[in-house]
């Protein structure tokens with residue numbers, strides 16, 4: 001395999017988005033501006049950090065890296081349109097395996113008519129994929145972490161901690177039950193970004209959204225900080241799957257908050273809009289759970305609180321953090 005035959009092999013035969021003027025084949029891609037605002041994000045997946053040969057097959061690597069990016073676009077309420085892939089390839093990965101990585105991305109991209117319009121290919125020590133996505137949203141309608149207001153309710157899609165459960169099994173092989181394991185593994189390998197759910201709520205005036213990559217303990221604190229509000233969570237109603245409880249009875253409660261990589265959405269909406277959120281979730285087949293509410297700050301720093309025994313306990317950001325030293 002050389003660089004140029006590899007690029008030819010992953011070049012799309014056609015583009016679904018009419019606004020692609022020039023895709024793969026020139027020095028850069030050219031896209032015609034769409035109505036509204038552009039939304040763009042980039043996320044990287046590195047062998048040994050986000051996956052190993054044991055935790056993921058090539059197809060899952062492709063799906064998961066694009067899913068993480070589409071999830072960020074969903075968290076902005078935007079519709080994905082294009083993606084670009086920068087790949088670093090070690091000698092030990094075969095052309096066939098890399099083709100399958102790209103098929104994993106394409107399988108997800110095809111569900112949402114997202115076009116691969118460019119990228120970069122280099123050789124290096126670890127397999128690394130950096131995906132850039134571009135989406136669009138109606139003018140001034142992007143969903144910011146700073147949009148939470150006192151009195152809003154806090155919700156989350158899906159169930160939390162499943163991906164961490166799947167990862168645990170793939171890394172250690174230990175579990176209390178085999179019932180539901182396949183589900184947890186699938187949640188880790190092929191998470192489903194909540195794009196349709198978020199874009200179907202475009203009619204709502206105001207909503208804060210953040211996607212769950214590090215764990216809600218982390219993302220809830222990000223919403224609190226950006227909005228300068230306190231968030232109060234009822235830990236009794238935070239949703240988890242039966243599969244996770246069965247397989248990891250000693251861990252599921254911690255993993256719901258700090259497991260990460262579920263790519264669900266955590267959000268706030270005014271109380272009056274909750275019925276629309278519930279109805280929309282039902283119509284797109286996504287579970288949604290009300291888990292708390294937003295309040296004015298109790299002190300001069302925004303905080304997240306767990307309601308406990310009539311009182312409250314601070315929930316610090318505790319999810320996955322890169323560049324952290326031992327014991328920090």
Ligand SMILES: Nc1ncnc2c1ncn2[C@@H]1O[C@H](COP(=O)(O)OP(=O)(O)O)[C@@H](O)[C@H]1O
Nearest residue numbers: 040041042043068071072075210211212213214
């Ligand atoms: N190395 C970097 N250079 C520039 N901006 C960055 C870098 N890393 C992260 N960011 C920006 O910091 C913000 C938070 O990033 P991150 O915590 O990775 O968000 P998310 O968890 O949604 O992926 C985003 O606006 C992102 O674009």
Ligand SMILES: Cc1ncc(C[n+]2csc(CCOP(=O)(O)OP(=O)(O)O)c2C)c(N)n1
Nearest residue numbers: 048049050051052055213214259260261320
């Ligand atoms: C082999 C392996 N070890 C550990 C993890 C756990 N892990 C790696 S990165 C991460 C957090 C999410 O990734 P990040 O790059 O922080 O995504 P972002 O917040 O930028 O979306 C987690 C929980 C994993 N997925 N695979």
Ligand SMILES: [Mg+2]
Nearest residue numbers: 042043044213
């Ligand atoms: Mg990121």
Ligand SMILES: [Mg+2]
Nearest residue numbers: 072075211213
């Ligand atoms: Mg995010």
Ligand SMILES: [Mg+2]
Nearest residue numbers: 213214320321
């Ligand atoms: Mg992160």
